[in-house]
Amino acid sequence: MADEICVEVTDVSHSFGKTRALDHVSIRIPRGTTVGLVGADGVGKSTLMSLMAGTRIIQSGKVEVFGLDMSKRSTRDALSHKVAFMPQGLGRNLYKTLSVMENINFHASLFGIPRKERKARIERLLEATALDPFADRPAGKLSGGMKQKLSLCCALVHSPDFLILDEPTTGVDPLSRRQFWELLRSLMKETPGMTVLVSTAYIDEAENFENVVVMDDGKIICHENTREFIKRENCSNLEDAYMKALPPGKRGKEGGFHIPPYEDVPGEEPVIEAQHLTKRFGSFTAVNDVSFRIRKGEIFGFLGSNGCGKSTTMKMLTGLLDPTSGYARVLGQPINAEDLAVRMKIGYMSQAFSLYEELTVRENLELHARLYNLPKDQRKDIIQKSLERFGLTGCADEKPSALPLGVKQRLQLAAACQHGPQILILDEPTSGVDPAARDMFWDYLITLSREERVTIFVTTHFMNEAARCDRISLMHRGKVLAVGAPEELRESKKAPTLEEAFIGYLEEEIAREGGNSSPESGAADSTEKKAAEEKQDRPAQNGGRQHKPGLFYNISIILSFAYREAVELIRDPIRLSFAILGALILELTVAYGISFDMTPVGFAVIDHDNSKESRELIREFEGNAYLYRDENPTGNTAADMIRHDGVKLVIDIPQRYGEKLVRNELPQVNFLIDGAFPSMADNVKSYVQGIMTAYEMSLAAKDLRVKSPFEVRFSYNENFKSVYVMVPGIIMMALMMLPCIMTALGVVREKELGTITNLYTCPATVFQFLLGKQLPYIALAFASFLTMLITAAAVLGVPVTGSLAALSYGALLTVMASTAFGLLVSSFVKSQIAALLGAAVITILPTINFSGFLYPISTLSAGGKIMGMAFPSAWFNLISLGTFTKGLGFESFSRMYLYLFGFFLCYLLLATLFLRKQEK
């Protein structure tokens, strides 16, 4: 077993645009080993791992996992049951609105683990990670450490043979980090055959792994046994050995830091002062009675787990948040969000990347330079200096979206420092940054502090960084546990290292709170105990773990996706109500507002003749129900009357009209019609013709009894009421456009939030993913249809005269097609805005104009007809109108049903083709 190969990578290269991420990499990892992968940012660690996990398309070279070729789709599908991948970033594979239990359950169900076994496994994982008291808490509300543990649970739920973890402890506090590694170790112990590959920014953590792989510049520069590596480099620990292995320029600060002692200037006002600061969000207290004073030029460190209130405190100091109680002063003044002068003196760097992805690195810095009003003549120099200082020259004209996390962090720090602030507030500036770059950061910060007396307020998870601060403050769950110089704190706990001291403080606090309530406690020991028991269970598990192929499993995957999407949807009441109410309001306004009913229009007369005959003619028009006369028009010419008085028709009777008429000289009457609205002009024209025909006939045959030779029957809609046409039409529009908008964001949003990796790593197909995603929206859209239907009958008085079932069936098929169309749009656009706009832009034209709703299809020109028929709306409009107004049933629509179903299938299949199951 041990000599078997787990992964074999041969001559793999990978580029992103011009950047080369991997350069002819070859590596072989034997089965059952544990490997730590270390290297600076952007050297290709994440790329290599994602290639091994099969979530990225291989550009060149060969990747074999368990002897199978990862470039083949069938291999990836088969191996997805054996490989688990936890992507970089806090809780990237988690759904924030889903609870802990729901997240794990979702992952488990994707792998088709039988319910009974699943329950046992989840319980055990939750217990091992001490997450069991929080099973119902939404993932978005967990602390960083808990998120990572949950992510790990999700990755481990299908008992993989090969576990790939990409920087699992970045951004996690030391206690949680320690617990995380203990958890992983005990899980590895009970699963002897499992191969584990972990990348980490904390080099010391990699020391616990059997083998170490060092990467630099897209190449592997070292792969050997960790102990031997340290011995060979003649060092005492891995961190030093790693530094030595790197080329000289990249080693960071050698020989440690020299930090000049902080000199207090007596009598100076504190630069930052917080008194009893408290911030509550609803019932949750994020910051609880925090007080501290920071002196000018001091480096003040904030330590604590994610979600302990560090970021919230910082936001209050920058004025981004108002405190619930207590107060803070910055530069001697109370914080006032309106005070721009103070903002000029502060540099802030937030935890998440918060610069513009669509602007290049240089443009981002330029934007800052301009907004901070740096002098024009120096701007260029300053930007150039920032680029050089933070090693950004090489990527100055690239967009941040293409850059690795560490480089982005450097850019953020560059932006925060560029305007020469007096205070720097830095929220985890070094998270995800490699050691060499971290040293560079600190070198710069120390210079700023000591030489320019810039006050620096910084949060960090790195203990060696904390040790460089003048004073640090330990925070836990909104409270400050201790404040003091690092050395003092260490001594007061009598701990060998600052890290131990910190953990000591945390454990003391947790004990005081009463052990069990804490998420971070007791994780490791329970695992150890469990490990032995679990070993006996394993054979059974192994047997059951084989996934069940076949129809049932395939359907259950679709249902898992559907269930997850539905839960998310249900937890978003705003979206639900918009979906239902939006359609209703649309229905009501259009039904009441749009009318083709004949309403009277105004006309004016210019009578040059003013004879008995001309007045007789005018009377004919005055007598018409669809016309009314504007007696006193203000305009002089016909055109002016139309422009100013709003009349649609001007009758111009020339001089001698009556005289000519009597003499049978064929007098002429001019009718001037407003042509701005052609359909209106048309109606007016038809009135004129109708009235004139009748008038002439009465002139011609005064003696003859004229009876209209017509009998006109308006079928389907005897009273000619618009509402009977508008309601079926607007229901068609609502069912086409709103569901499409709902799903249009589906895929692209997962891409932006990162949860799309779950699709890449799980054994589901793209088709199952899409169809599952679609189901809840079909249900929602259909519910919206039913409410519109009831409103039509109950409020608007437009009942279905034909078959209700035929209409409902058509509506179901239509929402299937329109939600599928939304997914299709979502599968090829890159941003949410584009998806939204695209879905609206593409559907609007065929739905409003070519569906036969406003303009009968039979009158459209050939092009319009094709456009209309190539979209579901025209077909459903026939069903909607047919069942509502024309009294038709199933037998009339068999062709329409067929087409609608065809649209659904076609859109879904196209979306499946566009959406890849791997990244580029």
Add this chain to the structure above:
Amino acid sequence: MMSFIRNLAVLTFKEIKSVMSDVIMMIFMIYLCTVAVVMAAQNITTEVRNASVAITDHDGSAISRKIAAAIVPPYFKRPELISDSEMQAAMDLGEYTFVIDIPPDFEENRARGLNPSIMLIVDATAMTQAAAGTSYLTSIIQKELSFDAKSSRLEPVRTEVNVLFNPNSNTVWHIGITQMVGALTLLTLMLTGSAVIREKERGTMEHLLVMPITAVEICLAKIIANSAVILTIAGLSMWFVVRGFLGVPFAGSFWLFIGGSLVYLICVASLGILLSIEAPTMPQFGLLCLPVYIILFMLSGALTPVDNIPDVMRRIMTFSPTTDYSSFTQDVLIRGADIHTVYPQLLVMGGESVFFLILSLLGFRSMLSKQG
């Protein structure tokens, strides 16, 4: 004040860059202002044109053939002769809007002075065609019949009908301009609103707020930038596509139109910001934005004449900027109105712009102070 203008300029420039950087989105925008406008304008008719007519002829006499021959393009397609049995199914599927039913022995009974009647069956669900089409058809047939009766007589009065501003009742003019109104509204509403949401979701908003710039500057920059980009695309499209390609002659001043459009776009952009405050995530925003757009547009008098909108609704819709804008464009571009005629509309639109702008600035500020 200087710094206000400078910051505004910098932020506006950044915003324009952001909009232009999303290629797929730009393609959608350009599509909507060019291809979509042309397709709609060339394919739809709002007046009676090409209406489909069928005849069920039970008489088979000379007069029934004469009636058939009188029904000609462009108003009507050549009528098709169908049987009674085909009629119902064909009408159910909307294949014919009008069916003329000539009874047996029509000519003979007429000659005997019995006044037989022709049945005209109209599909009243074809709202845009039914009324005017009926009137035309009855006119045509009546003329045929009266000529038949008094074939020697001429009409006593010459009726000269002139359609002003659009002499040939060319729908392309109307639809082309209407579609642009719709496109402008949709684009501005969606882009401005989602620009706010994107900044919030990506965290860049937070970053802007710690910089020495005010919420008002951020908000105004978004409104100006999006309006400017869309106005540029729309202006070019109006000139080259609507005027050039579709051949719509602009009766009034193009620059007056552009000026009015700017006022309108600022108003819609402010509305977009208001919506983005109400619906803070992208999926919510999309669901809110679309119905708002459809209502604004469909009831603006762009698709159906404002005069046709029932009273209560019309009064409500007078508060909608789209209603004013759509009447403004019709006045300027088709009726050739000058500034003396349209200044009331401009004033109203300006007032609405200021109103929505102030609302959105206030809303934006309070939204930012609440976020955390």
